[in-house]
Amino acid sequence: MKSQNTSGENDFFDLVYEITKLIPHGRVTTYGAIARYLGSGRSARTVGWALNACHARPDFIPAHRVVNHQGLLTGKHHFGNSTTMEQLLANEGIVVENDRVVDFREKFWDPSAEIDPFDLK
DNA sequence: ATTCTGACAGCAA
DNA sequence: TTTGCTGCCAGAA
Numbered sequence: 001m002k003s004q005n006t007s008g009e010n011d012f013f014d015l016v017y018e019i020t021k022l023i024p025h026g027r028v029t030t031y032g033a034i035a036r037y038l039g040s041g042r043s044a045r046t047v048g049w050a051l052n053a054c055h056a057r058p059d060f061i062p063a064h065r066v067v068n069h070q071g072l073l074t075g076k077h078h079f080g081n082s083t084t085m086e087q088l089l090a091n092e093g094i095v096v097e098n099d100r101v102v103d104f105r106e107k108f109w110d111p112s113a114e115i116d117p118f119d120l121k
Numbered sequence: 122a123t124t125c126t127g128a129c130a131g132c133a134a
Numbered sequence: 135t136t137t138g139c140t141g142c143c144a145g146a147a
Contacts, residue, residue: 126144
C-alpha cells in the first residue's frame with residue numbers, strides 16, 4: 001500500500017523533486033547523491049528520468065542545480081535551449097565553463113550529508 | 122508482455 | 135590512465 005510519508009511523497013519521482021527543491025540557492029548536487037539519499041544508490045538514472053518529468057510538475061523544480069558527478073550540465077539540452085540551464089546557474093552565481101560547473105566540488109551540495117534530521121521535520 | 126531508451130554512476134580490463 | 139560494460143528504476147513503443 002502507499003503509505004503517506006511525513007517528509008512528503010513516497011513516489012521516487014516526488015522524492016527527487018522534494019530533494020531538488022531543497023537544494024540551496026547557488027549550490028548544485030548530483031544525480032547519484034540524490035539517488036544515494038533516497039537509498040537507491042545506483043539508481044541515478046532514475047533520478048534523471050524523474051527530472052525529465054519535472055516539467056510536468058506544477059511546482060518549479062530547480063533541476064538546473066542537478067548535474068552529473070563530473071559537474072557537467074548533461075541535462076542542459078532539456079531546458080528548451082541549450083543555454084537556459086547555464087543561464088540559470090549563472091544567475092545564482094555558479095560559473096559554468098565549457099558545460100562544466102567551475103569549482104564544482106565547492107558548489108557541491110550532498111543531501112545525505114548536508115541535510116540534518118532537524119531540518120527535515 | 123517484451124524490449125529499448127534515458128538529464129547517471131561504479132567497476133573491470 | 136582511459137575506455138567500455140553493467141546495474142539501476144521507470145516509462146514508452
